[in-house]
Amino acid sequence: MKTPPDARFTLNFDYLSTVLAGWLIPGAGHWILGQRARAAILFAAVNATFWIGQYLGDFRPVNRAIHPIFFWGQVGNGLGTLVSNYLWGEKRTPPPGVDRTLPPLLNTGILFTSIAGLLNLLLVLHLADPKTWLESMRRPGEERRKAPGEP
């Protein structure tokens, strides 16, 4: 399908909700845009990286109280990070002092979860780009969604 020449970019609810969905669940925004195969691969890749990182670090890599700087990278994963921080993060913060129960692969876990978060932020930026919306309208045979501003 050809791109309508008068398709202009404006902020609207569809656009904001799609970007928000893409942040909360990696790949969800691309799925909503109709790029189903791409969305499935992105969902699997980003979530696998995040949850493998969590597993390697014994579900301790995401902790806003202990790793506040890494948390801002991890929060790119949206819901996964927020739920992890709520369930296994701040509730399990050890008392001050030397913690001798740290998992040996905690660093690797923090690295994996942070990279997954930053990758999803990249995908959110891709979703926020009006060119992505116009591209999704051009794909033949895939479900089409109106671009922001399209009548």
Added chain:
Amino acid sequence: MNSLVETLLYFVFISAVVAVVCTLARGGDWKWLAREALHFLTLMVVGIIAFSGLVYVLEWIFIRKL
């Protein structure tokens, strides 16, 4: 499993994920995307191995005798 092998596997895995996701964040047909992801992965792996080799050689030259 040997910890070095394990670390290398994690490194290759994370490099592959970064290559795939970064490539998919760009447009293009599937064939082009696959080629570009493989190219990106190769660049990352070769680049990091070369850098590690350089660090190893520098250690061998300057730290070995300490």
